[in-house]
Amino acid sequence: MNRTAFDALIVGGGASGMMAAITAAEQGCRVLLLEKNDRPGRKLYITGKGRCNLTNDCPAQTVLENVPTNPKFLYSAMQAFPPQRTMEFFTSLGVPLKTERGRRVFPASDRAADIIDALWNRCRALRVAFQSCTAERILTQDGAAVGVATDKGEFFAPAVLLAVGGASYPRTGSTGDGYRMVQAVGHTVTPLTGSLVPLEENGSLCAQLAGLTLKNVGVRLRNAAGKIVYEDFGEAEFTDFGLSGPTILSCSAHMGNDTGFTVLFDLKPALDEATIDAKLLRLFREDGTHTLTAVLNKMLPRQLVSPVLHLAGLPVSQGTDTLPREGRRRLIGALKRFPIPIRGKRPIEEAIVTSGGVSVREVDPATMRSKRVPGLYFAGEILDVDAYTGGFNLQIAWATGHAAGAAIAAAKKEREHA
Numbered sequence: 369m370n371r372t373a374f375d376a377l378i379v380g381g382g383a384s385g386m387m388a389a390i391t392a393a394e395q396g397c398r399v400l401l402l403e404k405n406d407r408p409g410r411k412l413y414i415t416g417k418g419r420c421n422l423t424n425d426c427p428a429q430t431v432l433e434n435v436p437t438n439p440k441f442l443y444s445a446m447q448a449f450p451p452q453r454t455m456e457f458f459t460s461l462g463v464p465l466k467t468e469r470g471r472r473v474f475p476a477s478d479r480a481a482d483i484i485d486a487l488w489n490r491c492r493a494l495r496v497a498f499q500s501c502t503a504e505r506i507l508t509q510d511g512a513a514v515g516v517a518t519d520k521g522e523f524f525a526p527a528v529l530l531a532v533g534g535a536s537y538p539r540t541g542s543t544g545d546g547y548r549m550v551q552a553v554g555h556t557v558t559p560l561t562g563s564l565v566p567l568e569e570n571g572s573l574c575a576q577l578a579g580l581t582l583k584n585v586g587v588r589l590r591n592a593a594g595k596i597v598y599e600d601f602g603e604a605e606f607t608d609f610g611l612s613g614p615t616i617l618s619c620s621a622h623m624g625n626d627t628g629f630t631v632l633f634d635l636k637p638a639l640d641e642a643t644i645d646a647k648l649l650r651l652f653r654e655d656g657t658h659t660l661t662a663v664l665n666k667m668l669p670r671q672l673v674s675p676v677l678h679l680a681g682l683p684v685s686q687g688t689d690t691l692p693r694e695g696r697r698r699l700i701g702a703l704k705r706f707p708i709p710i711r712g713k714r715p716i717e718e719a720i721v722t723s724g725g726v727s728v729r730e731v732d733p734a735t736m737r738s739k740r741v742p743g744l745y746f747a748g749e750i751l752d753v754d755a756y757t758g759g760f761n762l763q764i765a766w767a768t769g770h771a772a773g774a775a776i777a778a779a780k781k782e783r784e785h786a
C-alpha cells in the first residue's frame with residue numbers, strides 16, 4: 369500500500385468518524401475512511417427509532433450537564449462545536465431540521481437516512497476515500513501510530529483516528545474491537561458497562577404488570593448503601609423482565625457495575641404527603657362503596673392498586689371506615705416510595721451506549737490526540753464519556769469528531785511548515 373497517499377486514516381464510518389473525515393478533508397487532508405460494513409452509518413439508521421435525534425437545541429453547558437461520566441473532558445470540544453454548530457452544519461448540507469419536546473432535534477423528514485446521506489454525500493464531494501475492511505491492529509513505529517492492519521491489508525498515514533464506537537448493539541458493527549486495539553498500544557480502558565439500558569427486576573412484580581406505562585411518575589434510584597444517587601420525572605414502563613422507559617434508561621447511567629439498587633416510584637409526584645392524606649379523607653367521605661380499592665382505583669392505574677395495598681400491608685377488602693391513621697400513613701408511604709428491587713442491567717448488547725472506554729486522562733481534550741501514542745486520535749463512544757438520552761450522545765460524537773478532524777488537519781499544516 370502506498371505509504372504517502374493519505375494524511376489520515378479514520379477507522380469507523382459512524383457518526384464521529386464521518387464528522388472527523390469531513391472536517392479534516394474540508395481543511396485539505398486526504399482521508400481514507402475504513403469501515404467494516406459495506407456502507408457507513410449503520411448505527412445512525414436506528415437512532416431515535418429511525419428518526420435520528422441528532423442533537424439537543426441547548427447551549428454547550430447544558431450538554432455537559434447531561435453527561436454523567438467525565439463531562440469536564442468534553443468542555444473544549446463542546447465549546448468549539450456546540451449543538452448550534454451541529455444544526456448549522458446539517459442545515460448547510462441541505463437537511464431541514466425540527467425541534468421537538470425536550471429540545472430534541474430531528475431531521476424534518478423524520479428519516480435518519482437523510483442524516484447518513486448528507487454525511488456520506490459530503491464525504492464523497494470532498495473525495496474522502498472509502499475502504500470496507502475490519503481494522504485489527506494499530507501499526508506503530510518508534511512508538512508513534514503510522515497505520516492500521518486490517519483484514520484487507522495494511523494502510524499507512526501520519527494520523528490514525530479510532531472512531532469505532534462502543535460495544536453496544538454489535539449488529540451495527542460496533543463490536544468493541546477498539547478497546548483491544550488501544551490496549552495493545554498502551555492505553556487504559558476503564559471498565560465497560562451498558563448505559564441507557566433497561567433494568568431487570570429482582571422479583572416478579574414487573575412481569576405481572578408488563579405493558580403498563582406510567583406517564584408522569586417520579587423516579588429515584590437508591591444504591592445498596594441507601595443513598596439516592598439519581599432522581600428523575602417522566603415515563604417508565606413495566607416489562608416482562610423489569611423496567612424500561614426514558615427515566616429508567618437514565619437511572620442505568622448511574623449504576624456503573626454496582627448491584628443492590630432499588631428504583632423507588634413516586635406514584636403521586638405532584639402531591640406531598642399531607643395533600644395526599646387530605647385527598648384520601650375527602651375520597652373516603654365521597655365514595656359510596658366505602659372500600660379502599662374503589663378509592664385507589666380513582667387515583668392509580670388499576671393494575672397498581674393491589675400491589676400498593678400489599679406493600680402497605682392492607683387487605684384488598686379493606687374498608688375506608690375501619691382504616692386506622694397508621695394504615696393511611698403506610699398507604700401514603702407506598703404511594704410515594706413504591707420500590708422495585710433491581711437485579712442489574714440488561715446486557716451491554718442491548719444498551720444504547722457503552723459507559724467506560726479509553727481513559728480520558730490519556731487523551732488531550734482539545735484535540736482528541738492520544739497523550740501516549742503520537743499520531744493517534746480518538747472520537748465518539750470509544751472514549752470514556754456517555755450522556756443521557758435527548759440527542760446528547762450524538763452531540764458528543766459530532767463535537768469530538770470535529771475536534772479530532774480539525775487537529776489532524778492542523779498537525780498536517782505543522783508538518784508542512786516544519
Ligand SMILES: Cc1cc2nc3c(=O)[nH]c(=O)nc-3n(C[C@H](O)[C@H](O)[C@H](O)COP(=O)(O)OP(=O)(O)OC[C@H]3O[C@@H](n4cnc5c(N)ncnc54)[C@H](O)[C@@H]3O)c2cc1C
Nearest residue numbers: 380382383384404415416421503533541748749759761762
Ligand atoms: C438503538 C439506538 C438508538 C440511539 N439513538 C440515539 C439518538 O437518537 N440520539 C443520540 O444522541 N444517540 C443515540 N444513540 C447513541 C449513538 O448512536 C451513539 O452514541 C453514536 O452512534 C456513537 O458514534 P460513534 O461514531 O462513536 O460510533 P458508531 O456510530 O457506533 O460508529 C462506529 C463505526 O465503526 C465501525 N467499526 C467498528 N469496529 C470496526 C473495525 N474494527 N474496523 C472498521 N470499522 C469498525 C462500525 O461498523 C461503525 O460503523 C443510539 C444508540 C442506539 C444503539
